[in-house]
Amino acid sequence: MRNEAEYVWPTSDFTRIPFGIYHDADVYEQEMHKVFRGPTWSYLCFDVEIPNPGDFKCVNIGDTPVVVNRDKDGSFHAFINRCAHRGSIVRREEFGNAKDHTCVYHQWCYSLKGDLLGVPFQRGVKGKGGMPKDFDVANHGLQTLRVENFNGVIFASFSDDAPPLEDFLDEPICKHLKRLTHKKVKVLGYQRQYIHGNWKLYTDNTRDPNHGGLLHPFQVTFGIARLTHGGGAVLDKRGCHNISMVEGDSDSEEDASKAYEDSGSGAYMTDYSLHDTSMLATQKEFGDEITLSIMSIFPNVVFQQIGNCLATRQIRCKGVDAFELYWTYYGYEDDDAEMTAHRLRQANMAGPGGLISMEDGEAVEIVHRAIKREHDKHSVAEYGGRGEIKTQDTLITEVPMRGFWAYYCQLMGIDANGAAA
Secondary structure (H helix, E strand, O other): OOOHHHOOOOOOOOOEEEHHHHOOHHHHHHHHHHHHOOOOOEEEEEHHHOOOOOEEEEEEEOOEEEEEEEOOOOOEEEEEOOOOOOOOOOOOOOEEEOOOEEOOOOOOEEOOOOOEEEOOOOOOEOOEOOOOOOOOHHHOOOOEEEEEEEOOEEEEEOOOOOOOHHHHHOHHHHHHHHHHOOOOEEEEEEEEEEEOOOHHHHHHHHOOHHHHHHHOHHHHHOOOOOOOOEEEEEEOOOOOOEEEEEEOOOOOHHHHHHHHHHHOOOOOOOOOOOOOOHHHOOOOOOOOOOOEEEEEEOOOEEEEEEOOEEEEEEEEEOOOOOEEEEEEEEEEOOOOHHHHHHHHHHHHHOOOOOOOOHHHHHHHHHHHHHOOOOOOOEEEOOOOOOOOOOOEOOOOOOHHHHHHHHHHHHHHOOOOOOOOO
């Protein structure tokens, strides 16, 4: 395998991304340390998923298993799900409630903060065996992470060098995250999707609003998101996070049909219709004109609003060639039964088999397969123009994708052949 520094970045504005960076196992190993365990914050869950003292959830940051739980005083703690004794997984359930965490292998017991409470037969039996006399449980707790709760959304960081969470997110992301969590969240369900491709191909996808009006004919045909709609992509100050937004009532059927016909795209299929159009209805609930938003927060989560279907998509790495998307669908605690049913009906559009998003997983896989032997070739990311990486007032852009790569290279220590950091 090659070092990531050996890959050629031909342009200074990240409009060319080397294909080898997606397939190199050595690069992947460095990502796990420099990106996921670096000075970043990763999404874990909503606080309402662990509402009671002792509640816990098992998640992943990159490919590291992590437990997040609520302590008796209501505070949150997260730690690596790895016993300090012999490295076994401690918690094997996805959810649960416990007074402590005990490893099944040798039954080392840890507190809800991750401190080691006790070791069976620490003094041996009848003066024989056991641990050395100077063994101190205080020195053998689980590896803990920094945890912050932002408006009911829990994030964690491995690094003491990570800035405060709100500084890391920056103002546009904080504002939009507050918009999506303006009331107490109610979780409606989960789905999981295993994708055979590199995790960065998915971050490219979610930072590329241009593909949404081409790859997804369902949403183009039925007016959910078209490239003729008003909208754009808002970036944070580093460009690593973005919010792609669509104003769904901003075009006409006639204008959209003509624009797609003139462009040569077959995504707008005027001869299709729905017997039941109730899925398409959007009840405005945020006091603005945004009917679809895809917020990508570096490095591991997407917050979606597709009409009234709200969800998070957490990236869980499974190696250089695979990752899992963990979908959490939610509404609000004060939703009535009709609104909950509507959100769940619209959830059929977004998920592993969604009428819209099923194409995303396939797109990742077909790219991943096609570039496997093309380490010296590059993708072309010039929609939206070259040069400065900044907020976009159009959906026909890949500039947010380039923002991801600029920050990624900074974290990885890659001097992209003179590219701006």
